[in-house]
Amino acid sequence: MGKLLKNISDNDLFDLADLFKVFSDSTRIRILYSLFDEGKNVNTISTELEMTQSAISHQLRYLKETxxxxxxxxxxxxxxxxxDxxxxxxxxMGLEHLWEK
Incomplete structure (x- = not known):
């Protein structure tokens, strides 16, 4: 195990678990993937994902908070x-892991 993992606190591990929970929602993943190459407004994202602006706005607020x-x-x-x-x-990395088969 590398030095990084030897000195990690339980609180850091709990925070890491919370971060991964954000990625557990398919709508949030789709929104993040939509923003890979450029910034977009709510209307553009909702059109791309074929979802309501309200649903997208709710997830954007959560993604911003995190x-x-x-x-x-x-x-x-x-x-x-x-x-970033x-x-x-x-x-x-998640996709690479899925495609390793």
């Missing part, structure tokens, strides 16, 4: 984007 996405105002719209490349890495 620091996986960020937002910025563009005129009257909010543009949502991935908070770590989000992409987590999803890519």
């Amino acid at each position: 620091n996986l996405i960020s937002s910025k105002r563009a005129g009257q719209s909010m543009i949502y984007s991935l908070a 490349d770590h989000v992409k890495t987590i999803i890519k």
